[in-house]
Amino acid sequence: MSEQASSSTSVAPSKSATPAADDVDIEKLLNREATAFQREIEVERILKAFKLNPYEILDIDESAKAEEIKKKYRQLSLFIHPDKTPHARAPDAFDLLKKAESELSDEAKREELDAVIKQARVVLLKGMNLPTTLEDSDARLKSITPSWKQQLRAKSKEVLIEEEVRRRKAVKMNLANEGLEARKKEEEVMAKKRKAEDEATWEAGREQRVGSWRSFTSSKGKKKKQKVAILG
Template identity: 45%
Template sequence: MAADEKDDKETLADLDREASEYTKDAEISRILNTFKLDSYAILDLQPGVPESDIKIQFRKKSLLIHPDKTKNPLAPDAFDRLKKAQAELMDEKKRERLDEAIADARMLLIRERKWTVDHPDLKTAEFAKDWREKTKTVLIDNELRRRKQLKAQLAEEGREQRKAEMEAEERKRKRENEVAWENTRDDRINSWRDFQKGGQKKKKKKMQPLG
């Protein structure tokens, strides 16, 4: 009887471990398959939650999927994405941009459907799903716009840098030419003097009479 109870306890312990690993694997998969520009979704939070909820949720999720707590080879990637999401939501400016994108997505849906802001369907699960999808579109558009602006900025900075480098090179060549000209000053003067002396000797030479 005692042996049977021991076997039952070991079986239950094994099942608990399997369930725990399954939960961890499921959460890792969820994080990695969540739209990475939506930090709320990565942390499985609703937009607009207080900062304290973000901290609590991050701690809860990180304890579950931390690479030291599971053998899942994808845990490091999932944990890294979780950390980035938490950092973005803790950054006031970044969180504000995300909140604006989410609000814009909601208003776009309302306008597209020609609803009023108090339309009853706004509270349905179906609208919440559509809102999440629309948020993805808005976030992608914002990210593409940001990258385009950054690319243009870098290109402009590159042009300015090349212009500055060319101007610096031109000033360098000018200085080198001035130095070279100054260094050959004595040679030029001596050469001119020698030329002058040679000319004077030729003038003093008497002409021999013919015949």
């Protein structure tokens, strides 16, 4: 009886250990699936982000410091790296992250972007009859709906689109002006070429014209001599 009791007590741990191991495997599988799903979601978020606002692509605050931007870029680029993410457009999302980080690392480009966002901020605050010097942490901005961050992103998008339209029009106009200038120069070159060709043609026919004139004057002189001889 004691042997049976001891054998039954020795078997019990092995029976309880199997479900525990299965639970761990299931948990790992669920975590992997959750992580894969989160990667897919993040790729979609990046692809849908407003392309003219690198802050939105990186999902980082406009006040972020350079080292914070680089850190966020490294985190996201590793998280949605095409080697780890089966999403078909993961490479596109990865490229967008890289471009966003590059633009925010360029001091001149970031200053230009920040100026546009500041302009959007001023427009929003004026529309709310609030001081334009108000800090984002002010209590008056904490309770508004939609949130201040959402409204600022939306207004920044509007202003950035307006700026981009103006920029493209300016580029188009410059190209048109350059094309007009190029046509003028081409016409000037062609006019000079025609003039040179006309002068060359004139010079080429000069000897012939001189010869014809000499022949004409010579034959005229002979006729006069013949006439004088007849009269004499």
